[in-house]
Structures are given as C-alpha cells and as structure tokens.
Amino acid sequence: TFTNKAAREMRERITAMIGEDRSRYIWMGTFHSIFLKILYNEVEKIGYQPNFTIYDTGQTESLIKSIIKEMQLSDEVYKPRDVRSRISLAKNNLVTPASYEASAQLMEEDKKRRQPQFWQVYKNYCLRCKQNNAMDFDDLLLLTNILFRDHPEVLQKYRERFPYILVDEYQDTNYAQYLIVRNLAVGSANICVVGDDAQSIYSFRGAKIENIFRFQKDFPNARIYKLEQNYRSTQTIVDAANSIIEHNKNRIKKRVFSENCKGERIKVFRAYTEGEEAQMVANGIRGAHIADGGNDWSNIAVLYRTNAQSRPLEEALRKRGIPYRIFGGQSFYDRKEVKDLMAYFKTIANPKDDESLLRIINFPARGIGDVTIGKIRTLAASKGVSMWEAMKNSTPEEQAAMGKKVGEFYGLISSLSLLRSEKTLYEFGMEVASRSGILSLYKLNPSPESENALQHIEELLNSMQDYRHNIIEVAGEEEIHEPSLEEWLQNISLITDMDGGDNENGRNWVTLLTAHSSKGLEFDHIFITGMEENLFPSVISLTSPEQVEEERRLFYVALTRAKIDATITFAQSRFKWGSMEFSRPSRFLKEIDPRFLDLRYDDEDDEERENSRGREQIDELRRRFDQRQGRTIVERREFQSSRQLHPTPTPQRPVAPQRPDMSKFRSVGVRTEAESTT
Numbered sequence: 321t322f323t324n325k326a327a328r329e330m331r332e333r334i335t336a337m338i339g340e341d342r343s344r345y346i347w348m349g350t351f352h353s354i355f356l357k358i359l360y361n362e363v364e365k366i367g368y369q370p371n372f373t374i375y376d377t378g379q380t381e382s383l384i385k386s387i388i389k390e391m392q393l394s395d396e397v398y399k400p401r402d403v404r405s406r407i408s409l410a411k412n413n414l415v416t417p418a419s420y421e422a423s424a425q426l427m428e429e430d431k432k433r434r435q436p437q438f439w440q441v442y443k444n445y446c447l448r449c450k451q452n453n454a455m456d457f458d459d460l461l462l463l464t465n466i467l468f469r470d471h472p473e474v475l476q477k478y479r480e481r482f483p484y485i486l487v488d489e490y491q492d493t494n495y496a497q498y499l500i501v502r503n504l505a506v507g508s509a510n511i512c513v514v515g516d517d518a519q520s521i522y523s524f525r526g527a528k529i530e531n532i533f534r535f536q537k538d539f540p541n542a543r544i545y546k547l548e549q550n551y552r553s554t555q556t557i558v559d560a561a562n563s564i565i566e567h568n569k570n571r572i573k574k575r576v577f578s579e580n581c582k583g584e585r586i587k588v589f590r591a592y593t594e595g596e597e598a599q600m601v602a603n604g605i606r607g608a609h610i611a612d613g614g615n616d617w618s619n620i621a622v623l624y625r626t627n628a629q630s631r632p633l634e635e636a637l638r639k640r641g642i643p644y645r646i647f648g649g650q651s652f653y654d655r656k657e658v659k660d661l662m663a664y665f666k667t668i669a670n671p672k673d674d675e676s677l678l679r680i681i682n683f684p685a686r687g688i689g690d691v692t693i694g695k696i697r698t699l700a701a702s703k704g705v706s707m708w709e710a711m712k713n714s715t716p717e718e719q720a721a722m723g724k725k726v727g728e729f730y731g732l733i734s735s736l737s738l739l740r741s742e743k744t745l746y747e748f749g750m751e752v753a754s755r756s757g758i759l760s761l762y763k764l765n766p767s768p769e770s771e772n773a774l775q776h777i778e779e780l781l782n783s784m785q786d787y788r789h790n791i792i793e794v795a796g797e798e799e800i801h802e803p804s805l806e807e808w809l810q811n812i813s814l815i816t817d818m819d820g821g822d823n824e825n826g827r828n829w830v831t832l833l834t835a836h837s838s839k840g841l842e843f844d845h846i847f848i849t850g851m852e853e854n855l856f857p858s859v860i861s862l863t864s865p866e867q868v869e870e871e872r873r874l875f876y877v878a879l880t881r882a883k884i885d886a887t888i889t890f891a892q893s894r895f896k897w898g899s900m901e902f903s904r905p906s907r908f909l910k911e912i913d914p915r916f917l918d919l920r921y922d923d924e925d926d927e928e929r930e931n932s933r934g935r936e937q938i939d940e941l942r943r944r945f946d947q948r949q950g951r952t953i954v955e956r957r958e959f960q961s962s963r964q965l966h967p968t969p970t971p972q973r974p975v976a977p978q979r980p981d982m983s984k985f986r987s988v989g990v991r992t993e994a995e996s997t998t
Contacts, residue, residue, distance in 0.1 A: 490515030554583025647833035782895035
C-alpha cells in the first residue's frame with residue numbers, strides 16, 4: 321500500500337483475523353518498505369553494502385545543493401527543490417542518467433528551461449549517493465527494478481517467496497511500482513489489486529491510470545469484483561457524483577450506490593466576485609455550525625483547486641472570527657514568495673524596517689553577500705540608526721566599502737518609492753514585482769513550484785486591485801482618493817493579526833484544503849469553491865482530453881468527501897493579474913444531473929443573455945475603476961516623458977510549465993523481455 325497508516329491498520333486487522341504467530345510471517349507494508357527489505361537482503365549484488373543509508377528529503381536537497389555549488393551553477397536557476405523533484409520523476413519512470421543524456425528531446429527541453437546541465441547534476445548526484453553508500457526513497461524503486469533485471473535468479477526467488485500478492489490503491493501506482501508488481505506476479509498470477517479508477521488524480525506525481533486499465537491484459541484470467549456501495553455519503557451526493565464521472569470515456573463502468581438517507585440536494589451559489597464568494601462561504605459555514613449545535617467546527621471543510629484561492633477565503637473567515645487551518649500547507653500570507661514581495665512593499669513604505677530590508681537586500685540574488693551586509697549593520701549600529709539611514713547618509717569612503725551593488729539596491733528602492741504617487745495601487749505593485757526581479761525569477765525558471773509561486777504573487781497583486789475596488793465601491797459617486805500603499809499594508813496587517821486562536825481551540829477548526837489534499841478524508845459539510853472554467857478544470861488541463869478527464873475525477877473526489885451535504889460556489893468575475901475578467905461556470909456543473917441540484921440563483925434559459933448581462937455589469941465596474949484612474953492620468957501627463965525609462969510592464973499570464981513526458985524515455989535496459997517483444 322502507499323501510507324504507513326494504512327499498512328498499520330492492515331496489519332492490525334490481519335493479526336486479529338489469524339493471530340500474531342501467523343501474521344508476523346506476512347510481508348506487509350508500503351511499497352518502499354517492502355522493496356527496502358528486499359534490497360537489504362540482496363543489495364551487495366548491485367554494488368552496495370548492507371549498511372547503506374536512506375537519505376530523507378532534507379539530506380537529498382542538501383547533497384544536490386552542494387553539487388550545484390561545486391559545478392558553479394546558479395541555485396536560482398538550478399533550484400535544489402526543483403532539481404530533486406525532477407530527479408524523482410526520472411527515477412519513477414526508470415530513466416537513468418545515461419538514458420536521460422541519450423534523449424535528444426529531454427536535453428532540448430532542458431535548454432529551453434535554461435538548465436542544460438541538469439543531466440550532469442543528476443549523474444553527479446547518483447555517483448555521490450553510490451560513493452556514500454546511500455540511497456534516496458526513489459532509489460528503492462529504481463534499484464529493485466535493476467536488481468530484478470540483472471539478477472533473474474533473485475527475481476525467481478521472490479516469485480517463489482510470494483505466491484500471493486495483494487496491492488491497495490492500485491490506481492495510484494507509478495511505472496516503477498507497476499513493473500515490480502507485474503514481474504513478481506507473472507509466475508503464479510495469484511494477484512489481487514484494489515483500486516478505483518475514478519479516484520486516479522495524481523498523474524503529476526507519476527501515477528499511471530493505465531496500470532489499472534490494463535490489468536486484465538496483463539492477467540487475462542483476472543476477474544473483476546465491483547465494490548459499488550458507498551458507506552459515507554447520502555444517496556443524493558452519490559447519485560450526483562455518478563452523473564459526473566459518467567462523462568469520462570476512459571473508465572471502468574460501475575454504478576455506485578448508497579443506502580444512507582436520501583439527503584439534501586447540492587446547493588449551488590453564484591457570486592459576483594471572488595470576494596463575495598468568500599463571504600457566501602463564510603456565511604454558509606456559520607449556518608452549518610449553528611445547525612450542528614454551535615460546538616464543532618472540525619466537521620466542515622472548504623475545498624479549492626489551487627492554493628492561491630485561499631487568500632479571500634482566509635480573509636473572510638478571519639473577519640468573522642471563524643477558526644480554520646490550512647491542511648497540509650501554509651496560510652497564504654506565510655508563503656515565501658508572498659513574504660518576499662510584502663517585504664519589498666514594507667521597505668518602500670518604511671525604509672527603517674531593518675527586518676524587511678534584510679529579507680530583500682539580496683533577493684533575488686544581486687551580489688550582496690553576508691560580509692557586505694555585516695558592514696552595513698556595523699555602520700548602522702555605530703551611528704545608532706537604521707540600515708537604510710546608514711546607507712543614505714554614508715560617506716564616499718563608506719560607500720566604497722559597501723560596494724556598487726549596495727548603491728544599486730538603494731537606488732532601486734528610492735526610485736520605486738517615488739513612483740507611489742504616479743501610479744494606481746495595482747500598477748505600483750506590478751512595478752515592484754517586475755523591477756525587483758521577483759517575477760522574472762519565477763517566469764524564467766519554469767517548474768511546478770515556480771507556477772505555484774506565480775499564482776500566489778498574482779493573488780497578492782490582485783488583493784491590491786480588490787482593495788482599491790472596495791474603496792471605490794464604498795465611496796460610490798462621491799469624491800474618492802487613490803488608496804495608498806500604507807493603507808493597503810495596514811489593512812493586510814489587521815487581517816493577519818486576526819489569525820491565531822488555533823491553539824486555544826485545539827483541533828476545533830474549519831479545514832481549508834485543495835481538492836488533491838482531500839483524498840481519503842471525509843467531512844459532514846463540504847464547500848467546493850471556484851467552480852469555473854479555466855480554474856476547475858484548470859487552464860493547463862484543457863490542452864488534452866486525458867487531463868480534462870483527470871480534472872473530472874478530481875471533482876468527483878472532492879464531491880464525495882461530503883457525508884451529509886455539499887455546497888458548490890462560483891464567481892462571475894475574478895481578478896487576473898489586476899484585470900477583472902468574466903468567468904463562466906465550470907462545465908462540470910452542467911454535467912451534474914439537475915435533479916440533484918438546488919440552484920440558489922436564477923438559472924436563465926438564455927445563457928448568452930446572462931453572459932451579456934454579466935459583461936455589462938463588469939464593464940460598469942471597470943468604468944467606475946477607471947473613473948479615478950482617468951483623472952489621475954490627466955493629472956500625470958507631465959510625467960509621461962520621465963516614465964519612458966521605466967514603462968509599466970504589461971501583465972502576462974504565466975505560461976504553465978510542462979513536465980517532460982518521461983514515459984517516452986524509459987531506460988531500455990530496464991524493460992522486460994515481454995515489453996521488448998511487444
């Protein structure tokens with residue numbers, strides 16, 4: 321199986337059935353723990369000593385970091401975490417360093433990623449692990465495959481040792497796991513796998529839904545037993561989920577049913593903006609909490625497609641004093657990229673803030689090292705002033721000691737500070753994100769981590785536009801002022817200060833989590849937010865039918881987390897890089913059988929008329945946005961010539977990074993004879 325928790329529960333149940341004197345002979349555990357046991361017994365055959373070390377994630381990243389430094393590569397381009405993730409993906413697809421280097425397509429993709437030396441980092445990493453008599457977790461899969469490939473007598477030994485094999489969560493297996501299981505089971509064909517193709521949602525981790533689809537081809541005499549009863553959800557939720565997943569062409573047909581009560585229909589709310597959507601969800605949570613007796617928050621969860629969506633939800637919950645936690649993640653304002661950009665804003669607003677200045681003085685890297693920073697701190701301490709004042713009032717000799725790079729940083733912050741009166745709040749935020757180098761840092765180094773960081777930066781900048789919108793909306797047609805950076809920062813501070821209380825409430829909190837993180841969990845009340853095209857399903861998935869089907873499976877998983885009732889929300893408009901864009905309801909909403917929906921808004925028959933009305937509303941809001949901006953532009957005409965030096969960058973939607981398709985480049989050396997024949 322996949323988790324230690326599941327393995328422990330299996331062992332406890334089996335021990336209760338047959339007794340410990342018999343169950344202790346069964347090899348039972350996660351894929352990695354079983355293969356580790358095999359390697360401990362046989363590892364000398366592939367050149368390791370039995371006392372080998374298993375590197376955890378931290379040790380793996382530390383080794384990669386030192387290799388990058390030794391190769392004199394930039395750790396801003398070759399980010400250790402990103403490199404580790406890519407090495408893991410290669411190993412799980414059985415792509416060795418030699419196979420990687422031999423692939424012209426992979427090498428070309430690395431050039432486009434500005435990482436042409438990745439294969440060399442990968443190669444050096446594997447060599448160092450071997451020299452250190454160490455493996456990482458992915459090696460447990462790769463090296464077991466190599467062991468069975470190079471030593472058929474060992475493979476035969478374990479085929480005889482395991483005449484019966486049982487695998488849980490088979491839809492989540494990757495290629496390396498699949499190949500080991502298949503090779504072990506080929507002899508006896510006594511294999512039982514349990515899985516649900518409708519819950520295969522981890523392709524980004526290397527999981528292959530094809531494994532469960534081709535099980536009958538691998539084992540022609542296999543029989544399928546459909547476990548179709550759902551013991552968790554109401555009949556309405558189960559029937560609605562069935563109506564969704566039936567739209568997938570690639571699936572094992574089944575009809576899930578529930579013998580629980582019929583339950584309420586799924587409520588669907590339409591909001592005007594994402595802020596209004598967050599308020600609706602907060603009100604719904606408060607209502608569910610009161611209906612449950614007003615004691616327990618922990619039976620309520622809010623699901624969303626991307627982590628960046630948590631920002632307005634967190635703000636709405638904090639304002640209403642509703643305790644919450646981010647499951648398996650960080651609060652929006654605790655994320656590194658958000659803190660980095662916020663530190664720039666705080667430094668510009670208050671240059672005497674040494675803590676914020678220290679965070680950004682060499683981020684992104686601009687050649688100001690610890691020694692130089694130490695000189696500035698010493699100078700500031702000797703004069704009893706802040707670091708900024710020490711730089712500002714330094715003598716020519718002191719400036720020479722600090723170096724040219726410090727002067728450039730001082731000039732950057734000073735010039736950005738002057739722009740505050742010339743630009744709208746959002747325009748200024750975009751200028752800081754661009755000229756600081758933060759945007760280019762992530763855009764020029766595409767990876768899943770960079771894509772997430774860009775989403776969070778976009779959402780932080782959108783919050784500036786959102787705050788401006790709220791100021792304008794409250795003012796109406798009265799004379800309004802352009803909100804300042806300081807006002808926005810104070811508003812953020814008030815919101816984040818409302819955080820906390822989790823310790824006081826113990827585990828009694830609402831759970832906020834992504835749909836991916838929700839798999840395996842269940843809650844009485846579920847709120848699924850952001851059900852819009854290009855969000856859920858994600859814009860990245862629209863490039864292929866297979867990815868859209870996985871997004872549909874993800875929605876199926878999200879909906880079936882609910883035990884008692886589910887609520888779905890969507891917004892008609894969202895800020896995208898500062899511009900308000902019209903949003904259409906997700907195609908998945910239309911796929912739900914209407915008998916199971918309770919639409920809490922007017923569902924007009926003429927969809928085009930509805931779209932037109934929505935666009936008119938947004939155009940009116942844009943007009944009100946531009947009302948103040950237009951006056952400002954007239955007032956700023958005299959600045960136009962000077963602004964040519966630093967024109968406002970045109971917001972660009974970041975291009976979604978594509979993971980290389982490793983499945984096309986699996987090492988020929990680890991393919992089985994049957995595959996080669998095929």
